[in-house]
Amino acid sequence: MSERAAPFYCPYCGDEDLRPSEEGHGAWECAACNRAFRLKFLGLLTRGLGRDGGPADTNDDETHRGEEGA
Numbered sequence: 479m480s481e482r483a484a485p486f487y488c489p490y491c492g493d494e495d496l497r498p499s500e501e502g503h504g505a506w507e508c509a510a511c512n513r514a515f516r517l518k519f520l521g522l523l524t525r526g527l528g529r530d531g532g533p534a535d536t537n538d539d540e541t542h543r544g545e546e547g548a
């Protein structure tokens with residue numbers, strides 16, 4: 479697996495005629511619409527790693543703690 483993220487389709491026109499740009503890492507050029515764009519990896523999401531798919535309310539107990547005593 480390459481670390482380079484390669485787009486399969488142009489995000490602007492949807493064409494597949496993409497080629498790496500000379501602009502640098504992550505830069506691509508679309509031969510169909512003549513656009514140049516750059517892909518950037520922003521990081522991993524903190525959510526969505528669970529396999530159940532449901533929302534996890536793990537912090538619910540701490541949220542309500544102390545309300546009755548105050």
Ligand SMILES: [Zn+2]
Pocket residue numbers: 488489490491492493508509510511512513
């Ligand atoms: Zn395009």
